[in-house]
Amino acid sequence: MAAPVEVVLSADSAGQLFNCAVFDPHSGSEFLSYRGGNTSSRSLTVLNGEYILGAQLGKNFINVWEIQRKDQLQQKIVCPGTVTCLCASPDGLCVLAGIAEAIYLWEMSTGNLLAILSRHYQDVSCIQFTDDSSHFVSGGKDNLALIWNLSSVVQLDSSRAPEPRHILSRHSLPITDLHCGLMGPQARVATASLDQTVKVWEISSGEMLLSVLFDVGIMSVTFDPCEYFLFCGGSDGNIFQVSLCSTSLNHDKTFQTDSDGNQVFKGHRNLVTCLSVSMDGTLLLSGSNDETVRMWDVQSKQCIWSINHKGPVTNAAIIPAPANMFLVDSHPAVPLPRFSRHLNPSEQGDGTGSGGMCLRLGANTQELDGTYLEKADELYSLMCAVTDKNRFHLQMTTRIPPSGLVELLLAVLQRSGWEESMAVLCQGWEDAGLLDLLKVQGCSSWGPSHWHLRAALNLSHSTPHMANISDFLSEHFNQDHSPPASVLLFGADPECASSVLRSAHDLGLTLPTVHWIMGHPLSPDALHSIGLPLGLLAYGEVDRKPLDYYIRDALQLVNRAVTAATVVRPDLALIQNMVNCFDKPNKHELPSSGQYIAR
Structure with missing residues (x-):
């Protein structure tokens, strides 16, 4: 059955x-x-x-x-x-x-x-x-x-x-x-x-x-x-x-x-x-x-x-x-943890517990004391304290200008000692000159060893193909000189980001050889669902989704409405004609197909 x-x-x-x-x-x-x-x-x-x-x-x-x-x-x-x-x-x-x-x-x-x-x-x-x-x-x-x-x-x-x-x-x-x-x-x-x-x-x-x-x-x-x-x-x-x-x-x-x-x-x-x-x-x-x-x-x-x-x-x-x-033989993908009864984990006496960490910069981030450089120092020290490669998310609850994002991103790259990176632009990415700012500030403010953007793959205006992604990653990770230490992955489309990560996994590009940094506006909700590698440093904007997500939701809702209508009256769903769905129905006339589905 x-x-x-x-x-x-x-x-x-x-x-x-x-x-x-x-x-x-x-x-x-x-x-x-x-x-x-x-x-x-x-x-x-x-x-x-x-x-x-x-x-x-x-x-x-x-x-x-x-x-x-x-x-x-x-x-x-x-x-x-x-x-x-x-x-x-x-x-x-x-x-x-x-x-x-x-x-x-x-x-x-x-x-x-x-x-x-x-x-x-x-x-x-x-x-x-x-x-x-x-x-x-x-x-x-x-x-x-x-x-x-x-x-x-x-x-x-x-x-x-x-x-x-x-x-x-x-x-x-x-x-x-x-x-x-x-x-x-x-x-x-x-x-x-x-x-x-x-x-x-x-x-x-x-x-x-x-x-x-x-x-x-x-x-x-x-x-x-x-x-x-x-x-x-x-x-x-x-x-x-x-x-x-x-x-x-x-x-x-x-x-x-x-x-x-x-x-x-x-x-x-x-x-x-x-x-x-x-x-x-x-x-x-x-x-x-x-x-x-x-x-x-x-x-x-x-x-x-x-x-x-x-x-x-x-x-x-x-x-x-x-x-x-x-499915009798199936098992949950993740075991259910013990629920904490205190807001402060230290009150439980469990020590490090699961070892996971999450740094959230709230809406009043810009009012706090300290520069992005100091925040990067704190962030990097926290990353170094993780010994079991737990996932690490840097979540922003408010949008910051590209210049501020570049400053924070370069500070993290500098503390990690990454002098070279590649960029992959996924669907949903809105280019606000971020890559240009990265190139300029990376060469001017890095000091004796400048940060360099080796290459960029733009998938923001086309459907990603696994072959193209694999060719790009293979080309830049199989050269004679050492591969870049980081890959900047920008974009809000989970399917596109997942395709890039899947290609990298198939090529064996896993941590700690390669570090992935997710750029805004990919939401933390999406980060949990597309199978990211462990040890990830992720940046995402919480409260923002691209317009096409809402368009998809609207189309899905219309599709559900029409489907439900056709189940009840399939005879009226065969031929559709143009009507005004706000017209007041007349009880003495049979509804047309268009009137029925529109309402």
Whole structure:
């Protein structure tokens, strides 16, 4: 049997049969179950497709299972307090946990505690990352929802506590659930509250776009992937479908059925605790305190199947099926580290621990005392202290002018004794005269032994070919004289950078013979995902991506919308004609293909 594309992951508060289980979204048949303990509400998450993490109900630890080893509990992570909500970032680099009124942020590669955020005044009830892991949103019993920028949260400056990007304070009672849509920092987030309202906000501006008033308190909320509908789970067991494509300009609405596509799913006998929609938008999953999980057909509003649990359902979600889930012999690529309980690693008494280091220069870098030369001295001394070739990242949270980058780069090259380098310009690189500045300042300020740029390969305006890259590297590393000690790799496209590194690996150009220096604007998130060599000194700009990344995201979103539309009405997807998607629909005429797909 072929592995499914999506699976249902659910858990209940009793834990008699299992802690959590995996089901087929189409038939409801059970695939796998994970035993040991029981999981609290909004505290079940999948980490990087390799681990399942679930916060133990009423306890101060997190249960961990390797995703392909279903029968036994693998690990317990002790936390500073009882975990009220838990979420792993989509890129698998971080984990967030709400503990009382504070938010704890851990780095998964090291287990280090990066930040403790104490801006809520009562317990944190829910938390979620955006799909690109750049932001996260937290909701609490203090009626507040906070939007956080991840790169600002992990800044090194300990004199200033991290501040949320936006504070959403329009709810009058505790927030029960929230859901982030697609498109990263340009996404929308929906918040549900006991004040009987659901509000939709824009993450980038913090502006409220819509508020819908219901007759009951709302316990759960979610979008469909195209954000055509908003689904809200009520305390009376009903699920309310709100159309987000209404032509009305009023931001405050009262829910009414049979109005502008608003509908109600009826079947649960108690409050609806969790909601999730399939990636094609045709299936809606719901969990309830009536101890059932139900799958609904969105178009017909009919229940397809129902699964009985032994206790109130605390977590239920439709997730992409991880590749390792059905491979018994597979193992996680990286073992899960022990989570730190202190911000300062020295307080743990673990000595050097993992040995990894990360130097982050914050947004106020230019205000600090000391020159780039002094920072390079500190950086080089830290590099020399690494004895086991750990990865080393130099992360910048603000853009500096090319002259400042050249000064810092030359200082590092000088301290390393590298007198010659080559440059490879990958796609996404915006030439601001950096190489020219490197040539000029390298020859003028190096002293008795000048730094020299031997050659440059420009891949920024063409698709990289492995043969061309291999020929270039072979030519300049197989000459009679000694090869250059460093290769400057500039660019923001991970695939292009990965092609260069793969070619170098095939040629045997590994550390310490060759040192790779990554130039901006390649983000640290991308550095973790393209298989970089150990011992790397990396420079990246955190908060910046090239425009083509957003264009790709937009095209992908349009493709998902059209795909979902064709699944529901394939007859209207065959012929497309030009229409105005803002035209008000006429109930007495059949929609054309273009009108259907546009809406």
